[in-house]
Amino acid sequence: MNRLSRCEYVALRLVRRFVFNERTANRLSRWLPYYRSSVNESAPGNIVASYVDALAQAGHGLNGLRVAEIGAGRTNAVAYGLAAAGASSVVAMEPFAPYDRELDHALMHRFDVAESTAARVARATGFDEIPDGSVDLLLSNSVLEHVTDLGTFFRDCRRVLSPDGVMLHQIDYRDHFFKYPYAFLTFRDDTWRRWLDPGDLPRWRLDDHLGALSAAGFDTSIVRSESLAQDFARVQDRLTERFAAMGERAAVSSAVLVARCSP
Template sequence: MIPGLAEYVAARLVRRYLFSEGFLGRFGQFLPHYRANANQSDPGPVVGVYADALARAGPHHHADRTILEVGSGATNSVGYQLLQRGFAGDTGNILMYEPHAKFDAKLDAQMMHRAGDPSAAIRVQRITTLAGVADASVDLVLSNSVLEHVLDMSGLLTQLRQKMRPGGMMVHAVDYRDHFFKYPYHFLLFGDAEWNRWLNPGNLPRWRLTDHLRFFAECGLEAQVLSSETDPAEYAKVRGHLAARFDRGNPATAVTRALIACKARSTMPNP
């Protein structure tokens, strides 16, 4: 018997059929084994991840650059702190792309005030579509705990690559764990049919690091894994029972978190 399997399945069924995204956004922090998005109250750790990634990725600086964050959540809090810490230089802009989460205007106003930069109201802009972003206009694309939820990876990456300037960069922090974090790998035990029919909340396609590296390559992006983590003790509990889709012989299957930087291949024509 796989440790914790019954508890895991029960939690997943409850998550799928009883809890909406709005409910989890408000009350997820109180649910056992579930980690809610804390970026809205404290964007510091996310900005720290971005800063670390850029330091690892090497020279890339544009004095006054346009930054696009993908999947910003209910507020623009990360954008305000990016601006405060000088990521966009003196005159650059930060675009906060959020096509799904409902904007919390009251909380956003508090976060803007806390950041203390009077230019934020103009230089940090919230968008719900990429259609209005000019091609070849973005210097830096960022995302945190977003790519693991994207169903159409090729579609998103193609759009993002079109928006990047020549020499631009993407930095993606990806969380490959099941988001009931007590069981980081249990969702790999199920075939696609049973996962999607009964347990998938709708936004967990269960990509692994190898999948994302393949998507990057197919979209003309050269990717570099800046750092990655695994949880050997937890992986050992499930490794022998993984669904056929997941390659237990590939170390990348066990990756729980990864920091990935990528640039467009200079020899690859724009899509």
């Protein structure tokens, strides 16, 4: 990452932190290398397919299971897809983005969602609306990298899971200015928190999540992981001490984790 690229990155991060809210940033994402949070609405079938594929790789399915998807977004689009794919019921949980009923109904029409399928989907705004032990399969896509309090989050996951329940998390470890996938690892914690963090990017790496899962009483396996070797090499000599100490493990750019409660 040369000096010009670093200046561009810092400028964009400062603008994102202090000028644009999430809605504005989403509108500008066509031109700026910024993470757009509403991908569930544009191609929910792709996300459903990624869940089904990852579950199959881990030796699991979703037929007949009670499912909860964490981070559903403004609509239940992915949840409808999960119900159509065989889940007996789906809770679409979204604590931050308000439910957009008009858009949801438009997507139901666009993707030809049957009424019988929609009837098996419920909406929730938090874990407190999901009863203990009522979920057989808990799913998330590009959520764990944004969760600040991992301990509380995984305790809530454990509470709602049935005794034999399983959860699958698809995690994007890249800097969400995707043009610079590892740039955020080059700033000290105090600088990142005070000036550059958009508010929901704690910079977790794979080992952080594995440690938090273990502490919460989960046995976890890595279904798959990927790294961007060339991009990582460009910043490796600039990594802060915390990330440099992780070595090549800090380079993981995405991972799929499957976890179940320890005996």
